[in-house]
Every structure is written in C-alpha cells, then in structure tokens.
Amino acid sequence: xxxxxxxxxxxxxxxxxxxxxxxxxxxxxxxxxxxxxxxxxxxxxxxxxxxxxxxxxxxxxxxxxxxxxxxxxxxxxxxxxxxxxxxxxxxxxxxxxxxxxxxxxxxxxxxxxxxxxxxxxxxxxxxxxxxxxxxxxxxxxxxxxxxxxxxxxxxxxxxxxxxx
Amino acid sequence: xxxxxxxxxxxxxxxxxxxxxxxxxxxxxxxxxxxxxxxxxxxxxxxxxxxxxxxxxxxxxxxxxxxxxxxxxxxxxxxxxxxxxxxxxxxxxxxxxxxxxxxxxxxxxxxxxxxxxxxxxxxxxxxxxxxxxxxxxxxxxxxxxxxxxxxxxxxxxxxxxxxxxxxxxxxxxxxxxxxxxxxxxxxxxxxxxxxxxxxxxxxxxxxxxxxxxxxxxxxxxxxxxxxxxxxxxxxxxxxxxxxxxxxxxxxxxxxxxxxxxxxxxxxxxxxxxxxxxxxxxxxxxxxxxxxxxxxxxxxxxxxxxxxxxxxxxxxxxxxxxxxxxxxxxxxxxxxxxxxxxxxxxxxxxxxxxxxxxxxxxxxxxxxxxxxxxxxxxxxxxxxxxxxxxxxxxxxxxxxxxxxxxxxxxxxxxxxxxxxxxxxxxxxxxxxxxxxxxxxxxxxxxxxxxxxxxxxxxxxxxxxxxxxxxxxxxxxxxxxxxxxxxxxxxxxxxxxxxxxxxxxxxxxxxxxxxxxxxxxxxxxxxxxxxxxxxxxxxxxxxxxxxxxxxxxxxxxxxxxxxxxxxxxxxxxxxxxxxx
Numbered sequence: 001x002x003x004x005x006x007x008x009x010x011x012x013x014x015x016x017x018x019x020x021x022x023x024x025x026x027x028x029x030x031x032x033x034x035x036x037x038x039x040x041x042x043x044x045x046x047x048x049x050x051x052x053x054x055x056x057x058x059x060x061x062x063x064x065x066x067x068x069x070x071x072x073x074x075x076x077x078x079x080x081x082x083x084x085x086x087x088x089x090x091x092x093x094x095x096x097x098x099x100x101x102x103x104x105x106x107x108x109x110x111x112x113x114x115x116x117x118x119x120x121x122x123x124x125x126x127x128x129x130x131x132x133x134x135x136x137x138x139x140x141x142x143x144x145x146x147x148x149x150x151x152x153x154x155x156x157x158x159x160x161x162x163x164x
Numbered sequence: 165x166x167x168x169x170x171x172x173x174x175x176x177x178x179x180x181x182x183x184x185x186x187x188x189x190x191x192x193x194x195x196x197x198x199x200x201x202x203x204x205x206x207x208x209x210x211x212x213x214x215x216x217x218x219x220x221x222x223x224x225x226x227x228x229x230x231x232x233x234x235x236x237x238x239x240x241x242x243x244x245x246x247x248x249x250x251x252x253x254x255x256x257x258x259x260x261x262x263x264x265x266x267x268x269x270x271x272x273x274x275x276x277x278x279x280x281x282x283x284x285x286x287x288x289x290x291x292x293x294x295x296x297x298x299x300x301x302x303x304x305x306x307x308x309x310x311x312x313x314x315x316x317x318x319x320x321x322x323x324x325x326x327x328x329x330x331x332x333x334x335x336x337x338x339x340x341x342x343x344x345x346x347x348x349x350x351x352x353x354x355x356x357x358x359x360x361x362x363x364x365x366x367x368x369x370x371x372x373x374x375x376x377x378x379x380x381x382x383x384x385x386x387x388x389x390x391x392x393x394x395x396x397x398x399x400x401x402x403x404x405x406x407x408x409x410x411x412x413x414x415x416x417x418x419x420x421x422x423x424x425x426x427x428x429x430x431x432x433x434x435x436x437x438x439x440x441x442x443x444x445x446x447x448x449x450x451x452x453x454x455x456x457x458x459x460x461x462x463x464x465x466x467x468x469x470x471x472x473x474x475x476x477x478x479x480x481x482x483x484x485x486x487x488x489x490x491x492x493x494x495x496x497x498x499x500x501x502x503x504x505x506x507x508x509x510x511x512x513x514x515x516x517x518x519x520x521x522x523x524x525x526x527x528x529x530x531x532x533x534x535x536x537x538x539x540x541x542x543x544x545x546x547x548x549x550x551x552x553x554x555x556x557x558x559x560x561x562x563x564x565x566x567x568x569x570x571x572x573x574x575x576x577x578x579x580x581x582x583x584x585x586x587x588x589x590x591x592x593x594x595x596x597x598x599x600x601x602x603x604x605x606x607x608x609x610x611x612x613x614x615x616x617x618x619x620x621x622x623x624x625x626x627x628x629x630x631x632x633x634x635x636x637x638x639x640x641x642x643x644x645x646x647x648x649x650x651x652x653x654x655x656x657x658x659x660x661x662x663x664x665x666x667x668x669x670x671x672x673x674x675x676x677x678x679x680x681x682x683x684x685x686x687x688x689x690x691x692x693x694x695x696x697x698x699x700x701x702x703x704x705x706x707x708x709x710x711x712x713x714x715x716x717x718x719x720x721x722x723x724x725x726x727x728x729x730x731x732x733x734x735x736x737x738x739x740x741x742x
Contacts, residue, residue, distance in 0.1 A: 010348070015295075019287060022288060060476060069292040073348075164347070
C-alpha cells in the first residue's frame with residue numbers, strides 16, 4: 001500500500017466536492033488528505049487528494065472519479081515525476097533556552113516565525129509531507145501546542161501539464 | 165420570443181425532449197408544475213398511488229421502449245419515497261429522469277415543511293443531479309438530464325426544482341438548446357482497434373469458448389449483433405439475469421442463465437472454459453461466486469461502456485471500453501478478416517461435453533422438479549404461463565423464488581420483454597413495472613410474476629390499473645411464505661423460519677382484486693392450472709389476479725455453493741456437484 005496522489009480538475013460547483021468525497025466513503029476508499037481551491041479559471045477547481053492503495057485499487061478509484069460528471073480531468077501525479085508541497089502552521093511553547101533552540105530548528109528547516117509572544121512562536125513551514133513531520137519530531141511533541149496542515153498539493157515536473 | 169413561467173418552461177422542455185408519459189404524484193412543492201401540466205396536453209401525467217410506484221413504472225416503461233423513463237414527485241416524503249425506485253434503476257443502468265419539487269430556495273436549510281436534501285439523499289444512487297437555481301436554466305438542465313440519462317452507461321438523473329423556480333408570476337424566455345455538450349462527459353463509444361483485433365485472435369484460438377452477455381447487451385443493436393456473432397461462430401452463449409432476451413433462449417446454442425441460480429451446463433461451461441467473451445456484463449457476485457476460484461483456465465475478454473466495470477472484481481486479459489453495438493460490429497469485422505478460424509474438432513468436442521451436461525442435469529432436457537405430489541409446483545406455473553402466452557408476453561417480476569423460476573422457465577426469445585430488478589432486488593417492483601410496460605405497449609400481453617410477499621409491497625397500484633385500464637395479468641405464485649428467505653433458512657439455519665410465515669394473516673386476494681374492480685381467480689389444483697390460465701389470458705381488457713397455491717417446500721435449484729467456484733452447485737436438496 002503506497003501513498004498515491006491524485007490531481008483532479010472539476011467544475012467549481014457546490015455539489016462537486018460532495019460527489020468526490022461521497023465516492024470515497026461509498027466505495028470504502030480512504031482519504032489521507034485533500035485540498036481544493038479554484039484555479040486561474042474560476043469555473044474550475046483543482047483538488048489534490050492523497051490516498052493509499054495498490055495499483056488495482058488506484059485504477060478503480062481513478063475510473064470511478066472519472067465517472068463523476070463534475071470531474072473534468074484527472075491524473076495520478078505519483079505515477080510520474082512530480083513536486084509535492086504542504087504548508088504547515090505550528091504553534092509551539094518557546095520559553096527560556098528553548099526559544100533559541102527552536103529558532104535554530106526553524107532556520108535549518110527553512111521555516112519562518114510569523115508570530116511571536118513572550119512564551120510562544122507561531123511558525124510557518126513549507127515542504128513535503130515528510131519534512132513537516134520531521135520538523136515536529138525535531139522540536140519535540142512536548143512543546144507543540146497546535147498544528148495546522150493544508151494537506152498535500154502537487155504538480156508534475158517538466159512539460160507535463162494538467163489543464164483543459 | 166415566448167415568455168413563460170418556470171413550470172411552463174419545464175413542460176415545454178419535456179415536450180421538446182419527446183417525453184410522452186410522466187409518472188408522478190402531486191404535492192405542495194410541485195403544485196406550480198402540476199398546474200402547468202393541467203394547462204397543456206402534450207405530456208401525459210400518470211397518477212400512481214405511491215411515489216415508489218412512479219419510479220418503477222417509469223423504469224418498466226424504459227426497459228420495454230429503450231427510452232428514458234420520466235418521474236415527477238414533490239419534495240420531502242415524495243422525494244424519499246422515490247429513492248428505492250431510483251436505486252433500482254441505478255443498479256440496473258436504466259435511463260430515468262426524476263424531477264422533484266423542493267421547498268422555495270429562500271427556505272432551503274431551514275428545516276422547512278416537507279424539506280429533504282434530495283441532492284444529498286440521492287447522490288450515491290444517481291448518475292448525476294441538478295438543482296435549478298435560475299428558472300431560465302430549466303430547458304437546458306432538462307436537455308442535459310435526458311442526455312446524461314440515456315447516453316454512455318445509462319442511469320437515473322435527478323432534477324430538484326425549488327418551488328419559487330416555477331412561480332407562475334415570473335416569466336422567462338423559452339430557449340431549448342438544439343444540442344448540449346458537457347465538457348467533462350464524453351462516453352467512449354468506439355472500442356480500441358488493436359484490442360478488438362487481439363480479442364478476435366483470442367476468440368478464434370479458443371477451444372472451449374463461452375459468450376457471457378449481460379444487461380449491456382440489450383441496448384441498441386446489441387441483441388442482433390450478439391446473435392450474429394454467436395451463430396456465425398457456433399459458440400455457446402450464456403446470459404446473466406439482466407441479459408435474458410439478448411439471445412433467443414429457445415435456441416440450441418443458448419445454454420441457460422448462469423450464476424447463483426444458473427443452469428448446470430452454463431455454470432459448468434464457464435468454469436471449464438478457456439475463453440470468456442463478456443459482453444455488457446459486470447462479473448457481479450451473483451455470477452462469479454468466490455473470486456479466487458473463478459474460471460481458472462479462462463482468458464477473459466471484457467467489453468463494457470463503463471471503464472469502472474472492467475477489472476473491478478475479475479481482471480480482464482483483454483479489456484475493451486466501448487458500446488456493445490460499436491465494439492461487436494468491429495469485432496465481427498475483425499473475426500471475418502482474420503486468417504485464423506476456430507478449430508472445428510475442438511469446438512465439436514466442446515459441444516459434445518456441454519450436451520452431456522445438459523442431458524445429465526440440464527433444466528430443459530427434462531423436468532428436474534418432483535411432480536409426483538398433488539401440489540402445484542411453482543416451476544410448472546411459469547411453464548404453463550409461457551405456453552398460454554406463447555412466450556410472447558412482456559414479463560415483469562417481483563423478487564424472490566418466483567423471480568428465479570420465471571428467469572429459468574419463461575424462455576425469452578426477444579430483448580426488452582424481461583423486466584426484473586436484478587441488481588437491487590426490489591420487492592414491490594412487479595406491479596408498477598408491469599404498468600409501465602403496458603403503457604409502453606398497450607397491445608401487448610403483460611404478465612407480472614409475483615409472490616404473496618412481494619405483491620403486498622406495491623399492491624395499492626391495483627387502483628392505478630383501474631384508473632388507466634391497464635389489463636395486466638398478475639400471477640401470484642402463492643406459497644404462503646417468504647420463499648427465498650425460507651429456502652436459505654432451510655439450507656443454512658436448520659429450518660428455523662424466523663419471520664417468514666404470516667400465521668394466517670394473508671388477505672383474500674380474490675376479494676382484494678375485486679374490491680379494485682378487477683377479476684380474481686384462485687387455483688389450488690394442478691389439473692385446473694391450464695384451464696384457469698386460459699380463462700385469465702382470454703380476458704384481454706381486464707386486470708386478472710391469479711392466486712395460485714404452490715408447494716411451500718420447493719427450492720430454487722441449481723444453487724451455487726457459497727465461497728466455491730462458479731461450477732459448484734447444489735442441484736437439488738440432496739445432490740451436489742462433486
């Protein structure tokens with residue numbers, strides 16, 4: 001069971017997202033992460049979905065997604081070379097000597113501190129899924145107060161383009 | 165340009181779409197639409213007695229005509245009552261458009277009177293759905309809904325219309341689009357040439373081929389092309405429950421239905437075959453039995469218009485996405501042009517083996533049920549009806565033992581004569597579906613095989629039959645028990661009949677039929693069976709309710725043994741395949 005990333009272009013209609021999400025619960029597929037927003041054409045939304053499964057399962061998922069009338073086009077990103085990114089905002093306890101240490105970790109991971117109080121740093125970090133998880137481990141779960149992750153977005157490398 | 169209200173836009177669009185019949189039931193949120201119906205004469209509304217029946221009647225009409233069935237219901241309970249019928253159509257890929265009234269758009273989400281989120285409730289059982297947000301969109305949405313319902317893999321489409329969208333005080337221009345295109349929807353009709361040539365080669369190299377057809381083969385010229393290919397190659401053909409009639413059942417190349425209650429020869433031939441040509445069938449669990457034991461020696465060619473049906477349960481060696489009509493046309497061409505030809509000795513040996521199976525346990529070489537007692541057997545009832553109607557009736561069924569007996573013993577020689585709920589297995593389907601069939605062909609003899617369990621699930625429709633003078637013939641195979649469940653209780657629960665008996669609470673069906681203005685005939689003796697059936701079918705313009713008492717202890721056989729291969733069956737209460 002590998003992590004698979006599917007990118008979907010779909011109609012920017014109110015019912016479209018519920019049809020996509022509904023398909024997953026209906027057919028017993030699981031969703032690891034999902035994000036969606038309009039593209040440069042505001043009639044179209046792009047949805048990036050991460051799921052787990054073997055080839056046979058992913059084939060069924062993509063076929064069934066394609067059957068949804070609101071789905072215009074899709075690719076399995078993870079089938080070829082791609083770049084993935086995820087944005088995380090994380091609030092950590094930063095007091096005493098920890099303040100300097102956390103600051104150093106933020107620099108190493110190329111993150112930014114976007115809000116500061118005497119006891120707290122709010123940090124923004126962009127990267128692939130593993131990098132964000134590694135950062136949480138690096139600062140130590142004990143200091144973490146709150147984590148917000150957007151879920152994975154991805155795009156193909158090179159000439160390959162997903163558009164109409 | 166003509167100005168009209170949303171309700172009138174809707175009715176005009178239905179007319180321009182070619183809709184003749186609209187099965188429905190009025191209610192608050194649909195009242196503007198009903199008033200528009202009253203003010204026109206092109207689209208005929210049929211008033212049923214329950215919204216479930218509206219969907220089943222539209223479904224029966226669609227199955228017989230091949231056209232889209234049309235339904236109109238109100239919001240809330242009207243919409244939810246239609247759900248079972250929508251799910252039935254969805255599972256069997258029947259084209260249908262269901263228009264539901266909705267509370268005014270300003271009230272949506274406020275838990276208004278008779279408000280249900282129809283878009284949400286129906287989402288998993290529709291091909292697509294629309295909610296009207298601007299009355300001027302109505303004609304375009306209707307055009308798209310019918311296009312989606314009928315094209316590709318057909319299915320039901322819901323159009324939800326908030327009441328304010330049909331307000332008679334607001335007028336709009338009527339524009340009916342000549343053509344609609346949906347950028348995200350382009351069903352793949354033509355099969356891949358290379359795959360088709362590969363399929364032709366595999367087919368011609370086979371020594372033990374079987375053609376396996378499903379409901380998808382009924383569409384368009386499917387039956388004609390299936391018959392042409394099968395007869396040209398002289399290969400055996402089996403059919404799913406849904407595919408019956410795609411190939412003439414009384415022809416010698418037809419080896420019977422396959423699957424859970426398929427014939428011995430069909431299931432055994434599948435299991436032993438070296439090539440399966442699946443045409444518009446979906447390898448569902450009522451056919452395959454245990455997936456890991458499915459037809460171990462067979463190479464599988466799978467033709468289907470729905471890519472998601474291919475390799476869903478059984479991996480296809482040669483998948484071909486396309487319409488049955490287009491792919492078979494090309495396949496026949498490819499077979500004709502191929503340098504290969506079937507090994508005739510091998511084919512003859514294959515036929516000899518199949519004919520031995522037929523002789524040994526086949527349903528059609530001799531009666532496999534016990535006729536030594538006085539009790540009428542359910543199988544005999546179907547055989548007798550087949551004889552009296554000369555096999556030409558439009559046949560609907562409910563669900564249970566009678567349905568399987570009808571499938572086994574009413575040999576269908578023509579497509580679109582068999583109207584049964586295969587995928588969902590909906591009890592209550594029979595009478596309303598028969599009504600839809602009678603509307604589709606007013607001259608036809610329409611038979612509804614049912615049982616005393618199923619028939620009570622939509623029996624109120626006897627009143628609709630009175631109103632519209634629909635002379636359907638109801639063959640109630642009365643075993644005074646929920647027979648199929650009882651059979652499973654016999655086989656798996658040591659005959660503990662949990663809630664499958666009615667303790668003398670059944671109505672007098674004769675009086676009940678008469679109360680609705682129909683004829684009721686009770687049959688309890690075998691020697692009366694033919695005579696009473698002749699009497700029944702001679703009454704061309706009456707609904708006749710035949711209440712036929714049959715042996716309660718009869719089981720449907722063959723029956724596949726769970727978790728085993730296609731070919732592992734119980735052949736009677738005591739015999740099983742090795």
